[in-house]
Amino acid sequence: MTTGQTFAPDxxxxxxxxxxxxxxxxxxxxxxxxxxxxxxEDFADEETLAELGIDNPFELSGLYTGRPIGEKSITESGALPDMIHLYRRALLDEWVETGVSLEALVAHVLIHEVGHHFGLSDADMHALEQAAG
Known part of the structure; x- marks a missing residue:
């Protein structure tokens, strides 16, 4: 963030x-x-929140949609591309509540979603986050 910034990051x-x-x-x-x-995006859409059983959109800061690499097949066609969704308003809320830098928080959520893309365990995601530190 820049000194004197008065607006939330877009x-x-x-x-x-x-x-x-x-x-x-x-x-x-x-x-x-x-x-x-x-x-x-600012928030996950209503359908996504309902699928995940989440009532409060501030509770979801990131989401991976797609099939993990290890589960992909060359016979599949017509699938939507794999996506990593980051939800800005939820991230900003967590940033304010935790005092963690926004850079670190975004990296943490992103790496967690990247981990889902690769089918990694939580321990592997933590190691990846340390490597990207």
Missing amino acids: ADRIEALARDAIARLPQQFRRYLDTVVLRV
């Missing part, structure tokens, strides 16, 4: 932070993210 700023986090990932992960779409 979707473009959140996306820039996420892309910076991707750039810090080890190459063996980055090379498989070229086809993953990154979307930043």
Whole structure:
């Protein structure tokens, strides 16, 4: 964030932070993210929240949609592209509540969703986050 900033970071700023986090990932992960779409929206839509059983949209800061790499098949066709969704308003709320830097928070959520893309365990996601630190 810049000194004297008086407005909440917009979707473009959140996306820039996420892309910076991707750039810090080890190459063996980055090379498989070229086809993953990154979307930043204020909140998840009602349908997504309902599917996940979430009543409060502030409770969801990120989501991976798609099939993990290890489950993909060359026989599949017509599927939507894999996506990482970051939800700006939920991220900003968590940023204010936790006192963690926005850069660190966005990186944490992004890496968690990248982990789902690769089918990683929570321990593996933590190791990946340390490597991208």
